[in-house]
Every structure is written in structure tokens, then in C-alpha cells.
Amino acid sequence: MAHVARWRWLYLLLLPGVVYFALFRYGPMYGAVIAFKDYLPFLGVTGSPWVGTAHFEAFFASPDFPRLLGNTLILALLSLLIAFPLTVLVALLLNELRLNLLKRTVQTLIYIPHFLSWTVVASLTYLLFALEIGPLFQALNGLLGTDIDFLSDPAWFRPIIVLQDIWKNTGWGTIIFLAALASVDQEQYEAAILDGAGRFQRVWHITLPSIMPTVVVMLVLQMGQVLNTGFEQIYLMTNALNRQVADVFDTYVYFMGITQGSYSYSTAVGLFKAVVGVVLIFGANWVARRFKQTGIF
Amino acid sequence: MTDTRRPLRIAVVSATTAAMLALAGCSSGAPVADDGRLSMMVPYLSTTSPSGDNAIHTALEEIAGVELDITWVPNSSYADKTNITLAGDDVPQVMIVQGKDPGFVKNAEAGAFWNLTEHLADYPNLTTTMPEVQEAASINGEVYGVFRARDVMRAAVIIRKDWLEALGLPLPQTTDDLYEIAKAFSERDPDGNGVDDTYGLIIPKWPGGIGSNSPYDVIETWHGAGNRWTERGGELVPSFTTEQWLDGVDYAKRLVDEGLVNADYATLDSADWNQPFLNGDGGIIIDVHSRAGSIAALFKQADPEHFGRYVDVTGNLTGPGGELLAHPTAGYSGFLAIPKASVPTEEALHRVLEVLDALNSDEAWPIVSSGLEGVTYELDGDFAVPIEDAPQDLLDAVGSYAQLGTNVTGRPGFLPKPQSEAEQELYDKRRSIEASDLEAAVYDPAAGFVSATYAAQGAQLDTIIADARIQYIAGQIDRDGLLAAIERWRSSGGDRVIDEINALADDVD
Incomplete structure (x- = not known):
């Protein structure tokens, strides 16, 4: 208690955060019990009958499960393998720009898409790829000599999703890496130049190792988000012809829970997704530590 | 671990527990007091919802003898809002339910809504002249709402x-x-x-x-x-x-x-x-x-x-x-259902049904279907001629209040007069x-039947066929693929749906 008294102002500072997490993050977790019940609003959470793991069994046994898992993982991997390294790359490129005005201008320009909502991004995509009349529809098909409807062709669903993701989020994602880059000791560069290191050698031997801890932390955090494939984006780009590759856990939970009123079943699906997310975070953290990098805990 | 962290952990745990208890405590809805008000949830199809105190609203309140407290919800998100409202605390006394979707069926069968089968005959304006439509709108013969009649052939x-x-x-x-x-x-x-x-x-x-x-x-x-x-x-x-x-x-x-x-x-x-x-x-x-x-x-x-x-x-x-x-269409477009959570007693149900009866009376029907005569339209024979210089928001409101119309007695409304040859x-x-x-x-032939399996997983089942149909038309799958999808429908629960529907049909015969 003496400690509390001594550090009371720091504890006071902490309080709003604790209250927030308790009320809005931990509190609602109570509702997750309905995943093990047959929840009907009329009977309430406590009054609804227990059904054990029936909803989980139904989900794992349903033909939807392998499809959803596959779609979710593929999209997550694409984002991890393409979008994430691209963010680091763009940050490095920006860092190499010596003309400050140019650097600031480019930064601002690539941040802007982050502030557009997915609805706007999806509308833009629909306009650009509109059948017969969209400028990108015409340009790409003209170039390839094909007649592809990019918006409904299942083969093009994932490329479009990844491209949208890159366009919207790459610029914003560079911020944290640029901050890390700013703290790299400039003397190292000077020493390297004296030793005759070229530009690429400097990037490879100084810049990259310096920001590696940040990259690893971001990667571990990203792993926890892997299954959060971005509900709005995917929901807006789905139609009957690409649904087979477009359905992911998030859209499925929405469809089953909100639209169809299967509250318990969709809670079970959401809970499963959350458990996988936790496992992935711990797994990535463990791997990071094996490679002698700092994890997040 | 340093000593400073221990009190923190205790604080987190106790705060969390308190929050949980607080949430658990408020999960049961308090019934709305009977204070001369009736709360309703209604969809609207125009771009803006009607304002609370417009002339149509006041006219209907006068006929119904209660204050109408209407929550207007955009039609495009009405299904979502229905499921969310049912799970929330503030359930209105009358809900327009747009169809027998699985969420509604499960709740109705668990007793969330009043079964009106025996009650409607007590109210002259709610006694239908189209029993076959009422049957089609029922859940296996049990009527859980006053249906909203629509043209059958469209x-x-x-x-x-x-x-x-x-x-x-x-x-x-x-x-x-x-x-x-x-x-x-x-x-x-x-x-x-x-x-x-x-x-x-x-x-x-x-x-x-x-x-x-x-x-x-x-x-x-x-x-x-x-x-x-x-x-x-x-x-x-x-x-x-x-x-x-x-x-x-x-x-x-x-x-x-x-x-x-x-x-x-x-x-x-x-x-x-x-x-x-x-x-x-x-x-x-x-x-x-x-x-x-x-x-x-x-x-x-x-x-x-x-x-x-x-x-x-x-x-x-x-x-x-x-x-x-x-x-043909089903002859109805959803129904007005009465949740027990907000209308707990039979007396209260009686009062709600009286209001719905009044809202479908000969006096209220022209207002619900066409607006206010002399304000938003003039009569010309059987036709309504819109008054062009009526306030635009009032003209827009006409269509929204039409969503309240049940017309189970099948009166013809005043159709807008064709304005040219x-x-x-x-x-x-x-x-x-x-x-x-x-x-x-x-x-x-199965309109009035709801199978238990369909209520549980009908949405997933229907999607199998709807998607396969369009994939076949688009050439993504061939005929065998389409037939395989129908087979998948059967094995995923469809065969049980068929058995249950036929059992229900046999019960009726």
C-alpha cells in the first residue's frame, strides 16, 4: 500500500485505461458464454439452455469450415507476405530520399488513402473496374487481350483485395518504421562511408539491423490480427460469383449472427477465431525469441 | 516481478469482476409502463424518416387514442436491426417483422412473441377476410403477427x-x-x-x-x-x-x-x-x-x-x-408482432391489439394508405391525386406510414391517379x-410450414443453391456441379427439411 500511496499520481494516470479495458474489453467477454448455450434473446443469457460444445462441433463439421479457414488464411498470408514487406520497403525508400520537400510530399500523398473509408475504396474500385466502361477494365483487358470481369471473376478477387489493402494502408504503415529509422545513430553511417560502404551496403548492414526489432514487434502484432481480414473491405467486394473465395470468418459471423439471428453459433465461430489469434501471437513471439530478437513479452 | 505490480493486478481483476456483474444485472429488459404510449419499430423506404410530430402522425394518434412512439429504421438495414433489437433491452411493443426468417421463428417458438391465433377474432378490423394468406404467414398454423396484406399477382x-x-x-x-x-x-x-x-x-x-x-x-x-x-x-x-x-x-x-x-x-x-x-x-x-x-x-x-x-x-x-x-407473391409482406418482453400481460396485449385494430379501422385506413385528404391528396373517383404543393416532407412521410398498414380485411386503397392517357x-x-x-x-404449398432444421440452418442451405445457380449460369460450374450442389443441399440437412415439411403437411390433412 505504501507503494500505491507513493506512486498515487501514476496510478491515477493509469486508471482511465484500466477502466476502459475492464468495461469495453473484458466486460463484454462475459457474453462469450452464449457460444456454449442455445441463446435466445427472450430467455436471456442466464436463462438460455446450455448445449456444451455443440455449436463448435457443428461448425467444424460443416462444409463451410474448410472453405472459410482456407480463404481466411490465404488472404492473411498474402497480406503478411506482400503488404507487410512492402511497408518496410517503402519506409526504407523514403528514408533514402535526401530532398526533404520531396520526402514530405510523398509521405503526405501516400497517407491520404488511409483516411478514406472502405466504402469509398470499394466504390472507387467498382467504378475503375466497371464492366465495359471502367478505365482500368478497358486498359487491362486491352493490354492482356482478354475479356475479364475483374469484379466477379473468382481468380481476381484476392489480387484486388491485396491491391486495395496496399493502396490504402502501406503509406500509413510506414510511419512507425520511419520513426525507428530516425533514431538510427548517424555516426554509424559516417563511419561506414569512411570505410567505403556503398548505399546498398549501408542499408543492408546498418539500417535494416537497426530497425529489425521494430519490424519483429510489428510482425508479432500483425500475427494476432491475421484472422481479422477486414470485414468491411471483403463484405463490400463480395458477390454471388466470387463468394466461394471471398467468404471469411468475419463475413460469416456477420451473416450468421446479425442477418440470420444465429447468435450462439456465430459467437462460437468468433470465439474460435479469437483463440487462433492468441495462439498465433504466442507462436510468433516464441519464434522471434528463438531467433534472438526481442519479442513483445 | 517488482512489488509495484501486485496491487495493479488486483485492481484489474476487481474492476473486471465489477463490470461483469454490472452487465449481468442489466440483461433482462424492463417492461415499458402503460402510460398511454405505444412504441413501435417500423421500416422506411424514403431517404429520410418522418419527423415525430407531422400531421399524419397526429391524425393517427387521435384515432388510436394513444401516443405513438415510432422508431423508424432504414429498410436496407431493417433485418440487422431486428435481430439486434431482439437481443437488446429496449424492445418495442409492436415490431414489424419482415418475414419468417430463422431468427424470428426460433424466438417465436420459444415464446418471445404473443401467439395471436386465438385473439385476433375478437377485433373486427383484425379478423382477416383472407384466411389462406394468414395461414401462409403463420408458423405451422400458429399466428404470431398481424400480416401486412399485399397484391398477390405482381x-x-x-x-x-x-x-x-x-x-x-x-x-x-x-x-x-x-x-x-x-x-x-x-x-x-x-x-x-x-x-x-x-x-x-x-x-x-x-x-x-x-x-x-x-x-x-x-x-x-x-x-x-x-x-x-x-x-x-x-x-x-x-x-x-x-x-x-x-x-x-x-x-x-x-x-x-x-x-x-x-x-x-x-x-x-x-x-x-x-x-x-x-x-x-x-x-x-x-x-x-x-x-x-x-x-x-x-x-x-x-x-x-x-x-x-x-x-x-x-x-x-x-x-x-x-x-x-x-x-404470385406470398400475398403478405411480413407482419406486426408483439414481443412479450415489452407487453408482459394479457391485459396489456389487449390494449395493444385495440390500438392495432383502430389503426386498421375504416377511419384510419385512408390515412395509412394514402395520407391526409385535402392535405397530401384530393380524391377523384377511386383515385388519389397528390397535391403538388403539399410540404415535401409530408408527401415523403405518406409512404413511410403506409408501412404500418395491415389491411387484413382487404379493402382497396386509393391508387394514385394515372396522370395521362x-x-x-x-x-x-x-x-x-x-x-x-x-x-x-x-x-x-408449404408457405405456412416452418421446419425445425430449416429454422436452424435454412440460410446456409439456401445459399448453396442460390450461389450454385448463378455459378452454373455464369459457366463456373457445369451441370454436374449444379447437381452436386443440390446433392450437397440434401446431405447438409435438406433431406431433413423435406421430411419435416411433409410431416407438417400430413398433420394438417
């Missing part, structure tokens, strides 16, 4: 009149005629501009699944597949298990394969459905009669002199079997077509 084929005339073609009678017309519209330059820039049928991305009155569903009924369910060998079966359903899908596929349908039929927003028709890209729409009227009105804005030239309409088409099989002609045509099509209507 299906129509809307065609560019000027294109037909340019090519010297008559209105279609059969599905073969329709194919020929679609082909001619695509290949014979109906707009005479010398460019190959037209096609036949316009189909949008359909928001509903199978059996949701989409153009595909209508075509399948014409081909003899029945209407959602049909009888084969003394058994009720879903229409997509029949040969005729495959014929209907093949017909649609042929139109698509030959380029007689808009290429973006899988993605065209249904809100933009009229656009290709107005622009002169496509020339045929299979939908409902009222769309012909709204398209004519749009042409009128663009070309007030000759707008009558552009739109023609006909009803259901005779399929390859040679018999006219018309596609051309519109009058369309209207007269519609009336005669509807009357003759009604005699050939193919009803859903």
Missing part, C-alpha cells in the same frame, strides 16, 4: 415499346417469344443507330436467395418448377429438385450464354435496375407491374411529350409445357393482366 414483363415497334414484333406470350425478342433486341439494332450496342434482358445482382421473387425464380415457375415448393408424387419437394427447375435455369443460362443479358448481371446494383432500360442499353425487365409505372414516370421526366412510346408491359408467360403458370393505359392493362394471371397462380 409479376410482369416490362418491354421497350418503341423497340418492339421498330422491329415489328408483338408482345410476348410464351417464354419462346421472350427468347426471340431478347435475341432480336440484341442482334437487330432495335434503336436503329447502326451500332451493336443493345441487349435483351436486364438482370441485377439479386439481394435475396432462392425463392425471393427474383427474375430467375419467376422464369422457373413459368417452366413448371412450382413456387419454392411443389408437389411431386404426393410429396412436397423444393422446386429446385425438379426437372422443370433445371429447364428454367437452362433457359436463363442460354440467354446469358448468347449475350442476350447484361454482362454484369452478377454485380449490377438492383437500385440501378431501371438505368439500362432508360439509357436504351437493354429492353426487357422481369419484375413487378409497379416498376412499369415508375419507369414510365422516369421517361416522362426526360420526354414529357412522347413518354408513352417507350414502355409496354405484359404479365406471366406460358412456358414450354404449353400451360400458363403464373408466379399513356399511364391510364398501362394501369388498365395491369389490372386486366393481374386478374387473368391470378387464375393461373401457382401457390407455394
